[in-house]
Amino acid sequence: MVLYAGIDLGGTKLLTVLLNESMEVVGKSKVKTPVLESGDDLVLLMIEQIEVALASENAGTLEDLVSLGVTFPGPVDFTTGYVKDTPNLGVRDFPLRTSLEAKVPGIVVLENDVNAGIYGEFVAGAARGYKHVVGLYPGTGIGGGIIIDGHLYRGASGGAGEIGHMKIQLEGRLCGCGQRGCLEALASKTSLAKDLVHLAGTGKAPTIFEKAGTDIANIKSGLIKKSIEAGETEVQKLVEKAAWYLGVGLGNVVNIFNPELVILGGGLVEKLQPWMFPVAESTMREFAMPSLAAKVELKVAELGDDSVARGVAALAKEAVLR
């Protein structure tokens, strides 16, 4: 038996999947992300969750594990495998990769979650069978991932895909990075939430105001959907405006990469697809060069919450082959 494990450690959950040689899910586990005492505790938790996943469908034993892929919700040095100070998780400067390698057979790879997510779509979701793919995930920021010729493209130092910090409107809206006019300052969930709480304060989004007040942190994708479905048209307009900016960014992506496929993912797009997707697509096609616009497909990610864990497990397999 040959198994590959993928662990998606997020701010709220730790999701573990086991894949067989055919990249099928043969085991799974999920727990809430606890606050930990140390990096060693994190390693123990991860091994425990791999064991839970192994037991869940009698997938095999720890000895069957050929490699393990992990995503981490904080700053990581991908060359050394160190995770840096991540106070909200209780982990401080810690050699995560080598600590895990001491506990599991085979090799351990760390990857950022957006890269893992788009790679998951590539091996098992919306991008299966495509060679040149770019993924954009609007959330707190806008993450980007790039597949070139069937391989994840990481760039010279693992930092490629910061498409959210592409300037599309010089002198435009302020971004969290300190610059102005970044795509994510105009089309991320955070940017949309800012507009929505402002709107809520004026009384034009009662559904949102009732549940979230004017606190950006309370603006969830599902709540936005409810508001639109309740006929709050100003909310819909703001969602469509964000989708329009997203489409401008997609047009740039098409001009630069001439991809076969662009994928939109993340909770915001998935929940608000009926309003965001058509606007993003038509804007992308309007802003891209006609010859390139004619060659590209736009899809929404298919794997949902599983994409990151499955993708990082697939990357762990690819690392063995390399």
Add this chain to the structure above:
Amino acid sequence: MVLYAGIDLGGTKLLTVLLNESMEVVGKSKVKTPVLESGDDLVLLMIEQIEVALASENAGTLEDLVSLGVTFPGPVDFTTGYVKDTPNLGVRDFPLRTSLEAKVPGIVVLENDVNAGIYGEFVAGAARGYKHVVGLYPGTGIGGGIIIDGHLYRGASGGAGEIGHMKIQLEGRLCGCGQRGCLEALASKTSLAKDLVHLAGTGKAPTIFEKAGTDIANIKSGLIKKSIEAGETEVQKLVEKAAWYLGVGLGNVVNIFNPELVILGGGLVEKLQPWMFPVAESTMREFAMPSLAAKVELKVAELGDDSVARGVAALAKEAVLR
């Protein structure tokens, strides 16, 4: 003897180089681009010029030719090898690749000139030894070329690298493509020339006004240089403004690709390097994410007029290996 030929057919000259197995230039020829009667005439001219190059340094005979690469200054269907209507050259819808393949041993590849130029820099110039490189060539427009993991990246249908049509300033200056705020509407030679003739009309650029009047077509890079060297500071400011916009585009490129190296090429940058390069570089580093800005080098192309012919010959060699 094994030889690879590259032909750079431009609007003004047809440059032919022969490379040996080590990618060294072992033969060369150059003629003015004539107005031709037909595509067949073009094929005859190309074969003639290969013969001239073969004879120039006793490089070998036509039978030694393993492959031929050609760039063409008009619309090309790279999959079929057809060149489309190119009236200023006298060539109409014509199967250039198959017609050449009938006349030379080995295979024939067509490539666009920017891709060939950056590939030339990769095999023999400023980008030698790098793996991840992006090139930008501000001229009439702004051409872009991308090297990923040591290979030219063409995208899904050969159209990747339209970096000049990346929007960086929505609602900004009108571009030749009909959109607004494209990088090339703000930082190309054409864009700079528009500003310069306007300035010349106000009497603030006498060197330019004397030679070029207010005709954009007369604005040459060398003339701009003379004007700056004559102390026409408003000209220098406009050049630096174009370089600033170029730097914004470079910042986006760094964020997207995390390249090891970015190359600037073309007559404008090469002639005006003392004024453009420092501004472009500092702006690129200011607008890119700090972690990525720290990892990237910026260089000016080294091969000058030879880069395209040498690059397309190298691509012809690569095509044989594939």
